[in-house]
Amino acid sequence: MRPVESWLYATDKGLYCAPGDFYIDPPRPVDRALITHGHADHARSGHGHVLATHETIEIIKVRYGVGSAATFQIAALGSAQRIGDVRVRFAPAGHILGSAQIVMEHAGRRAVVSGDYKRATDPTCRPFEVVSCDVFVTEATFALPVFRHERAEDEALRLVQSIARNPERAHLLGVYGLGKCQRMIALVRAQGYDRPIWLHGALVALTELYQNLGFDLGDCRPASTAAADELRGGLIMCPPSALMDRWSRRAGEDPLRVFASGWMRVRGRARQRGVELPLIVSDHADWPELLDTIVETGAEDIWVTHGRDDALVHQLSLMGRRARALALIGYEDDAE
Template identity: 45%
Template sequence: MEDLIVQRPEGLYCPPGDFYIDPWRPVPRAVITHAHADHARYGSGHYLASADAEGVLRTRLGDIHLQVARYGERLQHHGVTLSLHPAGHVLGSAQVRLEHGGRVWVASGDYKVAPDPTCAPFEPVRCDVFISESTFGLPIYRWCPDEEIFADVNAWWARNASHGRASVLCCYSFGKAQRVLSGIDPSIGPVIVHGAVQPLNAAYRAAGVPLPDTRLVTEVADKADLRRCLVVCPPGAAASPWMRRFGDAQTAFASGWMQVRGNRRRGGYDRGFVLSDHADWPGLMSAIEATGAPRVIVTHGSVPVMVRHLRERGLQAEAFETEYGDDVVEADLQLPAGEGA
């Protein structure tokens, strides 16, 4: 019996349904798990995504032919029953459940199991075959609770503000930036965001996600605010002329990669905060176990380690070669008019 999802040069393909999931080449029909640039690419004829993802997906891709579905809503296409379920990764992220011929497959895209007030929580979906990412698929990756991380972020910002220095926190414009904004203490000082972050903030607010007030640097009238503010920007902005406005600022990077000693130093950051929108090792293992799937297909990340470990646990484990990976950030640096100076 043919698999419900197979690899093709264009991406992951469902043969009975004749559609792709997160294709990396333009295709007639694409089901999108979330709006990060390595999973949602422009050029396909028809897109299906979760209703929660509509705002961010249109912000990222512009004018596309988009159909949306509520979480859990069941759709029929060429005999395949398809539904989308929360992945807990970013706003609108979804796992794709496919049912056909008595079999159930779930393609999870990217996911995390830790609580996050900016998106719907991860929902385990029982299935026969589970396709799992492995971005942080090594036992060394184990996240601390968010309240501990944000206590450190706030203390760092407050200390810098007391010395008249801006605090520049680098993170991805979509997902991580909004999660950071939801966890900080805005009473410490003004919050300034890069021009790539602001439209995504607007999409989050339109979806009902509360975020503190944020300003563009061009909207700051009192230059004293630039010496006590928190600046949230994509990583590439930290090395651009845009940074000159903040003078002798302290810089930090928020990422799961900060778990590894040396990554902060190689990036030239003063601080590193271990904050990820992906599952850590215990999260990956618990999510896979909760599906009850006897067969697991591993994608992008620490694939050989995950496959070997899952086989040792008695599961049928294998890998898909994909073009997914750490979020593509080039699009983060496309500035609105007036923000590039």
């Protein structure tokens, strides 16, 4: 049997599957790309042929335009297809809407590239599916034992309670624009918050896409259309970069700054950003989820991509597994 590393390996264009002649989430334009999900460091424009889930393709079209790849092909979750000499299947990853793991079988071995993933429930995407495999390629964004995320529902409740306690102050919530934004909207709606939610311009198009795809996110409006007094005591969402920017001044004299991210587990990170209400909500697996998932896949070999590979590789070696860091260029270690 050919070992997996002889047919699936890192190149300067990204992770390459030789018998299928395709790249997975390549950071540079290639002829044939399989895309796990729509975040910008995984999905880029300019590829020849793109294979991804229906939702991921819709996200790519909103972000980069309908002509950002020569052809798009929908990968139906669960149904396998043959590409070259490889059997390929997409399985849900639970990270964001449309996110998928890519399952490859060749020469009697199965490899799974998980992309980014989480195990916690998320009303805006399908849950992670465990696929048993020989090689599991895992992310490691939060691969330190200090990262144990809180229950997202509890954190959303803290936000809604803070809004109720501070009727004079606008709550300015920093979120990653794709996934976290819409998940947080769904979470606060589930806590009974039914007032309009005001969106920074960078969040509007993707939120509309979710709504067009059938998610009920309630009344969401561009913040630019709000009268000044409408924002007082309200909930405004923006990308993290706008949280401290001049843009934030429209939220009034003294907005209460909130940031929803796995990084908020560490106080220094919250203080650094001047966040008054840190919410520990993440779309990435935390430390226990990473370890549980790796064990459940039964994989003998674990390849660790972007993030804290040092800690995870060490822990897996303590657990008697073969683990190594897979150096892939172009991914953001602390995107979220």
